[in-house]
Amino acid sequence: MLQINFIRDHKDLVLAGLNKRNFGPEAESLLTQVIELDDNRKLTQKSLDDLLAESNSLSKQIGILYKSGKQEEANLMKSTVAKNKEVANNLQEKMAGYRNSIEEILFKIPNHPKDAVPEGKGEEDNVVHREWPNPLPVLGEGAKPHWELAKDYDIFSLEIGTKLAGAGFPVFRKKGARLQRALINFFLDEAEKAGYEETVVPLLVNEATGRGTGNLPDKEGQMYFVEKDDLYLIPTAEVPITNIYRDDILDMKDFPIKMCGYTPCFRREAGSYGAHVRGLNRVHQFDKIEIVQISHPDKSHELHQEMLAHVSSLLDKLELPYRILTLCGGDLTFASALTYDFEVYSAAQKRWLEVSSVSNFETYQSNRMKLRFRGEDKKTHLAHTLNGSALALARIIACLIENNQTPQGIKIPAVLVPYTGFEYID
């Protein structure tokens, strides 16, 4: 969430940012309201502190009086302290009320978009950051979408998944399963080469962790929830990995912290139906390698570009045609300050599929997480957090098998052959 002092000091800027996100007409009144609540909170804090200071000092005197046998004087003071306590309780309740209201509003206010974020209402206004420089691949007559290829080669089945779990849980088989494992290892190896420390993290997380990255209270509808144990299934490894450093004060010399991890991701995707979600285009469970960085605020922009380069190199090596979009204000996710989406061209479906999202959250997550570092001034400051998919498997497999279909079978990109152990799915 945004820091209240930032809103206080840069109200116009924040408002402009909200407008860029098409936040709606209530933006200004929300900001005014939250500042006013904070003013009240401060005033209340002051009176509460003064009152408690008085009580503390009286209590000390009571102790001394008792020791010197002056019971009566002490008892007189007791009643004052008792009265103070009532008032203090009132003030404390008031404080809690202010804090809750402030938090409630702050949870509604999305991150401030960076200048690089273009204006726009939705998907259609995203700006191409880097176009695919070559002609897009054109498949011959009879080219098939991946869900048909899956049947021809028996590499994955949604029907069996439906039997086992429900719609949207693909079962990979034979060379499909092997391809899946090959991609996971390839992506992890590449991430490690790029300096990301590999982590293995829990797939279920508690509420505090969900709040840290901003998935709660915002998107609980998107996450599977295990009621009996109060745990959420992770929608992305970003959640557990970034939270590793929740509530920590880092040393500047540790920056940048670069971590990666492979996990399955679970998404309810409630309300998604239709042709665009066929096959592997949108599923409830998919595998992903996530890269995460925690950085000094001065460096996050540069690191963001470096992450872009890393994801690009993966797609280059897999020989997949892709483009990079800068998400516009209307399409930017809640916690992000700047997001680039990678889209791979599916030649059989003749459309672009999102395979990676690389975001800089600046201090939005770290403020919730209390993820700080000690600056040169010896004071604590919020770090910047970034993450990106590198990469998400299901859609990569979809594009890979569609674009590489040949009469001899599905050709595996050269870089993956050492991982799969075969050159063709046939």
Place this chain on the structure above:
RNA sequence: GGAGAGUUGGCCGAGUGGUCGAAGGCGCACGCUUGGAAAGCGUGUAAACCUCUAAAGGGUUUCAAGGGUUCGAAUCCCUUACUCUCCGCCA
């Protein structure tokens, strides 16, 4: 799942009602010492919020979390979470 023991600062660890934000040690920082280093000596070393400020300062809260008893709680009581040991179960 059953029984028991525990949770104190960056770490270890003392502390059973007031003088405790907390002894001592380690670590870290700075200084002295040294040709340089080590050792030694000295000083300092939590976070958040409020207030004030050029800086300093002052106040409040925090000893796992939440609640209670009390004029006063790290210390007593209750609840929850977690850790460890033993038993049970188990890949």
